[in-house]
Amino acid sequence: MPLDRLTFQGLRNLQAIDITPGPRINLLTGANGSGKTSLLEGIHVLGMGRSFRARQLRHAIAHDADAMTLHARLAGDPAVTIGVRRHREAAELEMRLSGERLDRVSRLVETLPLQLINPDAFRLLEGPPAGRREFLDWGVFHVEHDFLDAWRRFRRALKHRNALLRHGRMSDASLDAWEQELVHWSRLLDGMRRDWIERFLPVFEDTLQELITLPGLAVRYARGWDRKRELSDILRQARHTDHQMGFTQQGPQRAELGIRLGKRPAVEVLSRGQQKLVVSALKLAQGRLLEQLTGRTCLYLIDDLPAELDSDHRRVFCQWLERMQCQVFITSVDPDALAGLWQADTQLTMFHVEHSESGQGQLLPMDRQTS
Ligand SMILES: Nc1ncnc2c1ncn2[C@@H]1O[C@H](COP(=O)(O)OP(=O)(O)OP(=O)(O)O)[C@@H](O)[C@H]1O
Ligand SMILES: [Mg+2]
Numbered sequence: 001m002p003l004d005r006l007t008f009q010g011l012r013n014l015q016a017i018d019i020t021p022g023p024r025i026n027l028l029t030g031a032n033g034s035g036k037t038s039l040l041e042g043i044h045v046l047g048m049g050r051s052f053r054a055r056q057l058r059h060a061i062a063h064d065a066d067a068m069t070l071h072a073r074l075a076g077d078p079a080v081t082i083g084v085r086r087h088r089e090a091a092e093l094e095m096r097l098s099g100e101r102l103d104r105v106s107r108l109v110e111t112l113p114l115q116l117i118n119p120d121a122f123r124l125l126e127g128p129p130a131g132r133r134e135f136l137d138w139g140v141f142h143v144e145h146d147f148l149d150a151w152r153r154f155r156r157a158l159k160h161r162n163a164l165l166r167h168g169r170m171s172d173a174s175l176d177a178w179e180q181e182l183v184h185w186s187r188l189l190d191g192m193r194r195d196w197i198e199r200f201l202p203v204f205e206d207t208l209q210e211l212i213t214l215p216g217l218a219v220r221y222a223r224g225w226d227r228k229r230e231l232s233d234i235l236r237q238a239r240h241t242d243h244q245m246g247f248t249q250q251g252p253q254r255a256e257l258g259i260r261l262g263k264r265p266a267v268e269v270l271s272r273g274q275q276k277l278v279v280s281a282l283k284l285a286q287g288r289l290l291e292q293l294t295g296r297t298c299l300y301l302i303d304d305l306p307a308e309l310d311s312d313h314r315r316v317f318c319q320w321l322e323r324m325q326c327q328v329f330i331t332s333v334d335p336d337a338l339a340g341l342w343q344a345d346t347q348l349t350m351f352h353v354e355h356s357e358s359g360q361g362q363l364l365p366m367d368r369q370t371s
Helices: 036-048 105-111 129-143 147-166 172-211 231-237 239-245 272-294 311-323
Strands: 003-009 017-019 025-030 067-074 080-087 094-097 100-102 114-117 217-222 256-261 299-302 328-332 348-355 361-365
Touching (some): 003 036, 036 067, 036 105, 080 105, 094 105, 100 105, 105 129, 147 172, 172 272, 172 311, 231 239
Parallel strands (some): 025 348, 299 328
Antiparallel strands (some): 067 080
16 A cells, blocks of 8 residues: 655654655655655654664654654555654654554554665675575565564574573473474474565566576575574584574574575675666565565665666666556656656656755655656
């Protein structure tokens, strides 16, 4: 369901916002520092409970405000509202779904599936495995109802095993019990991830090949423990070394999505622009698969679309966004870079972020147009 109303207060430099985004492609232009990325950041907080650029959400609160309050309405009958509020002095984010207080971010994630593609996108390839695991689990979470429960139970067993190891309380009976539990949930998680990746790969390959030709590019899932051995044996035999390390070294917490070009990690070979296209294909494929499997669309936040992409690649990227029928928020400093990329009948909604001398950004709707 698209967002059909956004009201933000106290977010970075943005003046209070009350806008009606279009159901499809929303284009945001404005000078450097006007507040375009901040708007995307606000939507990201509504869907993920966290920012993509500040580790502490507190830093996103406007300097002169005590709190940041963000609301979104999702079109539908009945419409759903999401509200989050972060007070400067509070330890936590307050979250509400249609007025009901939430205590888990997963409910936000469930309600507003979103993907971000920004100039840091290459980090998905370059960065540590945790980012790629998160990417994988986003997909599994949205299609497998039991995933979250299995994941929580797995984490609990892992925490207990690690605590026993760390404290040197290595009674075989207590370790046996937690290891059994760990193995049970690990197998389930691995099964769900494997099923998902099987369905994901053909969609990814199809998406990628229209964006860029990269023969030999392969995405491979590794479950996080030796392929040829049972996890129960691995855990039993690793008790001593795991005790020395202070944590459990193998298991689904170490799963990885390896992205390679031929025999080498893709990140060592590809240019920045090629990396951005590979990451874009991964993220577009997430949304396409979500739609295929659940009928739900994914919201896309595309920060600085033109960065690193030449005009041909921009065009094919935008064609995918048009084809997917999803809601998109795209920013650019240069309005011309976003012009001429769209089919004549694509519904574009345009906003300009006006930068005042005091540094505040004001979001102004522009005439709705087609390209
Ligand atoms: N907590 C805050 N309170 C007030 N202003 C802030 C805060 N944090 C950052 N800013 C300012 O907000 C402005 C908006 O930043 P933002 O990154 O959203 O701009 P942008 O339009 O995306 O710019 P660019 O085109 O350079 O990417 C910046 O001028 C920044 O200095
Ligand atoms: Mg920006």
